[in-house]
Amino acid sequence: MPEFSLKSDPLVSHGRHFGRTVFALCNYPSLLTNGILCLEQLEDATLEDFFIRERREHRVFEKLLDSYPGLLERLREGSEEEILHVGELIGKGASAARGEDTKSLKPVVIDWIVPAGEVILPPLPRNSKINRGFNHPLTHLQSGVISVSGDQWPLFLYANEAYDPEDPWNGLLRTCLLINAFRHIFTSPSSVDREPKATRAGNARLHGMTAVTGASIAYVTTQVRFALCSSSVFSRTDTATDSETFYHSLLDLLEDPDEQGEVTDLLVWWNYQIFPTSSAAKGTPKTNSALSKIRQKCATALTAASIS
């Protein structure tokens, strides 16, 4: 066999990383067709004429063009089918990566929320989600609210599981649980709780990623949220889990022009946690001993943490 295997089309690989770091949960074939259509119409209409949601999609579209050399030409010169095909490849990558991440996060997230050495009642099996979510105090996503819709944020988003009404940014998205999940997905599973000694390049290095993006934080947070809930099937349109609304609500905040000061601080903090030696983490001390101290702090804080 001459192996006509579509051995990892570069577009699929690109889609994996693009979904994780720029925009997940998206119908890429239609994003591309709409994007091209929009470019053609742009001469006699301004972006202001489009709805907010479409503006975001168009920004994503432009980021996609920027991130893949030659893509614009390929789409411009390609037939309608070709555009759809390219979209399918990118979407296939994004979707496969998402599926693998939910798969691998499902067991390990239990290790992160169950205090070391303790026996939990009712038990939280690593391979089953049946007791998670509202069925268990450790995974109980939110207190005092019956239905969890996507735009209500669970307390695990906040450091010490505390929301500060006076200062909504206080501790927001700065938790060990999210850092762990981010490392698990982007650097390597083994880099979560020890000094990284991976023998293979993780996803970040594989794709030349040296800085955290807001969307990647939103992505990881959405993955953790799903891992903690009792639903077994991730679906973009599932109204019970509402992952897409949740993901978008995080993006809304992280892309809000009025919040860029706070967002920049947040990204610096994250970069220091994830890429301590990269220039993206400049302005903060970055010796190895300081790093291990932080990680140690993270580990101890985590054992005491509970998701209420």
Next chain:
DNA sequence: AATCATTGACGGGACACACC
């Protein structure tokens, strides 16, 4: 009803790389 297509979870295996 019955059938088909699509989607996602899951397990497993191929492959690549860095150590011993």
Next chain:
DNA sequence: GGTGTGTCCCGTCAATGATT
């Protein structure tokens, strides 16, 4: 060489929705 670790891909299964 062998072993451990990680990504990527594939086959299978179940659930869901659309079509007939």
